[in-house]
Amino acid sequence: MATEKITREQWAVSDGFIAKIKEDNANFAVKNGRTRLAHTETYGCQQNVNDTERIRGMLAKAGFEFTDKAEEADLVIYNTCAVRENAEQRVFGRLGILKHIKENAKPDMLVAVCGCMVQQEHIAEKIRKVHDHVDLIFGTHALWRMPELLYKAMNENGVVVDITRSDGSIAEDVPILRDKDEKAWVSIMYGCNNFCTYCIVPYVRGRERSRTPEDILSEVKCLVKSGTTEISLLGQNVNSYGKDLGLDIDFADLLRMINDIDGVKRIRFMTSHPKDLSDKLIYTIRDCDKVCKQLHLPVQAGSNRILKEMNRHYTKEQYLEKIDKIKKEIPGITLTTDIIVGFPTETTEDFKETLDIIRYVRYDSIFSFIYSRREGTPAAKLDFVLTDEEIHRNFNELLEVQNQICLEKNLEYKDRIETILVDGSSKTNKSLMSGRTDGGKIVNFKGSPDLCGKYVQVKITNPKQWSLEGELI
Numbered sequence: 001m002a003t004e005k006i007t008r009e010q011w012a013v014s015d016g017f018i019a020k021i022k023e024d025n026a027n028f029a030v031k032n033g034r035t036r037l038a039h040t041e042t043y044g045c046q047q048n049v050n051d052t053e054r055i056r057g058m059l060a061k062a063g064f065e066f067t068d069k070a071e072e073a074d075l076v077i078y079n080t081c082a083v084r085e086n087a088e089q090r091v092f093g094r095l096g097i098l099k100h101i102k103e104n105a106k107p108d109m110l111v112a113v114c115g116c117m118v119q120q121e122h123i124a125e126k127i128r129k130v131h132d133h134v135d136l137i138f139g140t141h142a143l144w145r146m147p148e149l150l151y152k153a154m155n156e157n158g159v160v161v162d163i164t165r166s167d168g169s170i171a172e173d174v175p176i177l178r179d180k181d182e183k184a185w186v187s188i189m190y191g192c193n194n195f196c197t198y199c200i201v202p203y204v205r206g207r208e209r210s211r212t213p214e215d216i217l218s219e220v221k222c223l224v225k226s227g228t229t230e231i232s233l234l235g236q237n238v239n240s241y242g243k244d245l246g247l248d249i250d251f252a253d254l255l256r257m258i259n260d261i262d263g264v265k266r267i268r269f270m271t272s273h274p275k276d277l278s279d280k281l282i283y284t285i286r287d288c289d290k291v292c293k294q295l296h297l298p299v300q301a302g303s304n305r306i307l308k309e310m311n312r313h314y315t316k317e318q319y320l321e322k323i324d325k326i327k328k329e330i331p332g333i334t335l336t337t338d339i340i341v342g343f344p345t346e347t348t349e350d351f352k353e354t355l356d357i358i359r360y361v362r363y364d365s366i367f368s369f370i371y372s373r374r375e376g377t378p379a380a381k382l383d384f385v386l387t388d389e390e391i392h393r394n395f396n397e398l399l400e401v402q403n404q405i406c407l408e409k410n411l412e413y414k415d416r417i418e419t420i421l422v423d424g425s426s427k428t429n430k431s432l433m434s435g436r437t438d439g440g441k442i443v444n445f446k447g448s449p450d451l452c453g454k455y456v457q458v459k460i461t462n463p464k465q466w467s468l469e470g471e472l473i
């Protein structure tokens with residue numbers, strides 16, 4: 001299916017509902033002497049973070065203010081993730097708590113659940129049955145229709161549900177309220193065509209569709225005007241950007257175009273699929289001064305048999321060949337990866353091959369997950385060889401090996417001078433400021449809060465396992 005944009009007329013309908021909600025909210029404020037408050041919570045990946053920014057953009061336009069406390073809110077929206085079972089369990093847990101609050105303290109509270117989790121019919125059904133205090137359920141495809149759905153939910157009894165699919169479409173004009181000024185997420189494509197056998201994403205996000213270069217460039221230029229200097233490009237597989245557009249532009253070309261925009265200082269992107277990582281892209285990362293020397297290249301597993309079962313379309317040897325090439329062309333590049341431990345049929349011998357990869361590549365950090373069975377995916381039909389206990393043992397061994405590597409890699413930074421984009425106070429020690437290096441490493445240092453959003457030079461004095469500590473110079 002060719003990608004279509006949501007037309008201006010279609011968006012105008014949504015915008016009309018934003019105006020209606022705004023009027024309703026204004027009446028509410030007059031009657032109650034306060035503005036209606038919304039609370040949003042986001043689960044899952046950066047794509048979801050970016051979607052929530054759009055949800056907040058629409059809500060702000062409709063006259064809502066925001067609160068961090070669900071119990072104070074008139075409207076609570078959970079933007080959910082389906083990638084692993086624990087993400088879903090957390091949402092069900094939160095819904096249970098909200099039920100209590102709604103019944104006992106806030107009977108008028110509106111509760112909405114949206115995103116990947118509810119795009120699955122069996123989950124939407126379960127919420128309807130078990131959580132009758134939920135007023136609105138909408139999937140990833142219905143994001144731009146949220147104003148109409150919310151208006152209905154505000155004015156009708158019973159739950160409003162929209163989990164229809166519209167695989168080929170992109171909505172461009174949805175307003176956006178971003179969390180940060182200096183850094184911004186920019187989605188360049190939606191959906192995924194890869195169908196890795198463990199993964200639910202293609203089922204809940206639909207087929208791959210790219211935004212046009214014009215739309216992306218104009219968003220970036222707009223961001224730069226409002227003070228953003230770091231752009232992170234998002235897609236489930238950015239390396240196949242543009243394939244559906246029928247233009248002669250691939251991801252590497254897009255990177256170059258963004259690299260040419262005045263005012264952009266740093267460009268990051270995720271995620272790259274190893275099968276589609278081209279030499280051209282490696283050279284582009286190497287040659288574009290603003291493209292950060294950092295690559296997240298999920299390997300998932302080290303055994304060729306498991307990679308095949310996962311439908312990853314590369315072998316361990318092909319993956320490592322790419323890694324070698326990247327390291328040769330871009331010395332010092334920060335490398336990170338995703339690993340799944342305990343995929344069905346995986347043996348401990350298979351797992352050892354994952355360890356081999358970890359030891360060979362020496363990633364700066366890894367994101368490791370215990371396999372979670374996802375209903376409707378091909379891997380859900382496969383059997384396990386290992387017990388839960390064995391899988392957990394392997395998982396812990398992986399962490400141990402990687403922790404040591406993390407520390408050793410960070411120790412290499414001792415006495416180096418790094419340029420940091422300061423993004424706030426440190427999460428672990430509020431008296432320190434924090435930011436990231438070009439390679440994406442977290443650096444904490446003593447400094448004043450007005451450095452936020454600025455690039456500063458920091459000498460690394462104390463490298464630790466999870467972060468670097470340094471002194472402003």
Ligand code: SAH
Nearest residue numbers: 083198199236271298338339369370371372
């Ligand atoms: N598109 C990206 C990220 C997808 S989700 C990519 O292809 O890499 C992020 C990570 O979650 C995946 O890389 C994978 O490691 C993990 N993941 C996906 N499905 C999973 C499952 N069923 N169980 C455990 N981990 C999973």
Ligand code: SF4
Nearest residue numbers: 192194195196199201
């Ligand atoms: Fe899931 Fe694979 Fe697509 Fe990543 S590439 S989103 S792991 S199906």
Ligand code: F3S
Nearest residue numbers: 044045081082083116
């Ligand atoms: Fe989760 Fe959906 Fe992202 S399933 S990982 S929030 S695309």
